[in-house]
Structures are given as C-alpha cells and as structure tokens.
Amino acid sequence: MTDAPRPRALGRKSIRPSLVPRDLMGDEELAGVWTAQVITLLPQAFPGVLGESLTGRALQEGVWALRTIDLREFGEGRHRNVDDTPAGGGAGMVLRADIGAKAMAEAVSRARGDVPRLLLSPRGRRFDQAMARDLARRDGVILFCGRFEGVDERLIEQFGLAEVSLGDFVLTGGEIAAQALLDATVRLMPRVLGNHHSAEEESFSSGLLEYPQYTKPAVWEGRAIPEVLLSGHHAKITAWRQAEAERLTKERRPDLWRDHLAKLGRPEEDREL
Incomplete structure (x- = not known):
C-alpha cells in the first residue's frame, strides 16, 4: 500500500482531493496570493468568464483570488439607495461618495502590499498590455465598477x-x-498559461501586432500554409514572422507603427504613413 499524495500548499491554504468543488470566490484569504477585490452593484456577475478556462483553473488552484464587495450592502434606507441626482441638474444618477467610501474602506483594510486602486471609467487612461503586465507584478488590485x-x-x-x-x-x-x-492581467502570471512563450509572442508584447498563425491541414479550400513555415528553417521563419508583424501593424495600427519606429530611432519614416 502506498502513501497518499501530500496536499499541494498554496499560501496558508492547501488543496486536497475532493468530490465537492471549492467555491471559486470563498471568503477565505490566501496569504501572499495576488488578489482582486471588485466593488460592484452586480456581485452575481462574478466570476463570470473568469471562472472558465485558464483563468478559472488558476482561480480554483489558488494562483490568484477574487473577492466581490456588494456596494448595495452599504446603501441607505429600506431600498439601500447608493445614488442620487447630479448636483447642478442633469439626467441620470450619480453614485454617492459617502456610500462608495464605506465599500472602499473595507477593500483597503483587506489589501496587503502594493495594491493599485482603479475606477473603471470611459474617461480614464486606456488599458493596454503594458498596464496588464504592471498589474500582474503587483500584489493585487482594487476595482471600483462605475454605474449610471x-x-x-x-x-x-x-x-x-x-x-x-x-x-x-x-x-x-x-x-x-x-x-x-x-483576464488580461491574470493570464500573464506564472503558472497560468501552459507555455510562457505564448505571452511573449502575442500582439502588443513587442509593440507590434501578432503575425498570422496557421495549422493543419496544409491546404484548405485552395489556400496553402506559406511554404516558409513548413521549411523547418528557424531563422527564415523568424524573419517571416517579424516582417508580417510589421506589415500588419503598419497597415492596421499606424499609431503603434509610429511608436515602433521611434523606439528604433527611425522617426523620419513617419512621414511615409
């Protein structure tokens, strides 16, 4: 008779074989685990798609943690009101500062380490791959979901x-x-993607769009895989992929292409666009 396998430790929590799946968003906290706290009026919307595929598996295994804070619980009155009419008049409703502050205070009290505080807002800085990489290196994030x-x-x-x-x-x-x-942030964490090179070669990682991808069959509907990709010549394949990435970026994202040229010290070529 052999000994049973030892449980795999993740922070202060351990994973053991069980017929009952672990709650993906339980209240237990994992020491040292990257944690996202989401303040929202729709806690039932989470984990949503984050509970599926690679991010869901990583959540199940304790690679990262997700906690929702229901803003409605801090509301006032019988109907738990969280908003009011805009000062100065106008259409719609505005989330109140005093109500939001209670939810934020709870999130901040639970945060450990370097945890940015973000508000999802159409007037904010545009989210990009560089921001995702930066967040993945932190200790977690607090996200306030705007409404109205x-x-x-x-x-x-x-x-x-x-x-x-x-x-x-x-x-x-x-x-x-x-x-x-x-999703964009968690997938960059160690152990989430099966092959870490996938994150290194995809769109935006090098400042360029990703080159075209192909797989079997070699010929489909009269369209063949480019011969160079079947040659086995790694240097030629690398050169082809780089050229295609540059071509697509120049055609589809002139803004990224200008930034790429600037990094290469070739800003004078911007005039050709």
Missing part, C-alpha cells in the same frame, strides 16, 4: 482612484471592463 452617470468626484479624490478605460465607448457599467482587465 458616474461616481462623485470626491470619492475619486479621497481614495486616489486611477481611472481606466477599455476604449472610446461607453458601457452600462464597469463589470464587463473589470473582467476584461482581470
């Missing part, structure tokens, strides 16, 4: 919230943006 017409500016000032946007469009709330931000 926005958040009282005094809350932003009081807690030093950095505003972050997915792009030049408006969502009904910050929950979808929060999940996108977390």
Whole structure:
C-alpha cells in the first residue's frame, strides 16, 4: 500500500482531493496570493468568464483570488439607495461618495502590499498590455465598477482612484471592463498559461501586432500554409514572422507603427504613413 499524495500548499491554504468543488470566490484569504477585490452593484456577475478556462483553473488552484464587495450592502434606507441626482441638474444618477467610501474602506483594510486602486471609467487612461503586465507584478488590485452617470468626484479624490478605460465607448457599467482587465492581467502570471512563450509572442508584447498563425491541414479550400513555415528553417521563419508583424501593424495600427519606429530611432519614416 502506498502513501497518499501530500496536499499541494498554496499560501496558508492547501488543496486536497475532493468530490465537492471549492467555491471559486470563498471568503477565505490566501496569504501572499495576488488578489482582486471588485466593488460592484452586480456581485452575481462574478466570476463570470473568469471562472472558465485558464483563468478559472488558476482561480480554483489558488494562483490568484477574487473577492466581490456588494456596494448595495452599504446603501441607505429600506431600498439601500447608493445614488442620487447630479448636483447642478442633469439626467441620470450619480453614485454617492459617502456610500462608495464605506465599500472602499473595507477593500483597503483587506489589501496587503502594493495594491493599485482603479475606477473603471470611459474617461480614464486606456488599458493596454503594458498596464496588464504592471498589474500582474503587483500584489493585487482594487476595482471600483462605475454605474449610471458616474461616481462623485470626491470619492475619486479621497481614495486616489486611477481611472481606466477599455476604449472610446461607453458601457452600462464597469463589470464587463473589470473582467476584461482581470483576464488580461491574470493570464500573464506564472503558472497560468501552459507555455510562457505564448505571452511573449502575442500582439502588443513587442509593440507590434501578432503575425498570422496557421495549422493543419496544409491546404484548405485552395489556400496553402506559406511554404516558409513548413521549411523547418528557424531563422527564415523568424524573419517571416517579424516582417508580417510589421506589415500588419503598419497597415492596421499606424499609431503603434509610429511608436515602433521611434523606439528604433527611425522617426523620419513617419512621414511615409
């Protein structure tokens, strides 16, 4: 008879074989684990897609942790009101600073280490791969999901919230943006991707869009895989991929191409665009 396998330790929590799956968002805290705290009016929206595939497996294994804070629990009155009409008039409702502050105070009290405080907002800095890499190196993040017409500016000032946007469009709330931000960040953590080279070679990692990808069959609907990719000549394959990445970036993202040229010390070529 052989000894049973020892449980795998993750922080102060251990994983043991069980027929009952662990709650992906339990209240137990994992010491030293990258943790995302999400303040939201829709806690039921989480983990959502984050509970699936690679991010979901990493969440299950304790590589990272996710905790939601229901903003409605801090509301006032019988209906737990969290918002009010805009000062000075106007359409819509604004999330109150005093209500949001209670939720933020709880999140801050639980945060350990270097944990940025972000507000998902259409007027914020645009989220990109560089920001995802930076967040992955921190100890976690606090995300405040905006709703309605926005958040009282005094809350932003009081807690030093950095505003972050997915792009030049408006969502009904910050929950979808929060999940996108977390997905992009968590996948960069060690042990999440099966092959760490995948993150190194994909779009934006080098400042360029990713080169075209192909797989079997070699010929499909009369379209063949480029011959160089089947040659086995690694230097030629690398050169082809670099050339294709540059071509696609120049055609589709002139802004990224200009930045790429500037890094190479060739800004004069910008005039050709």
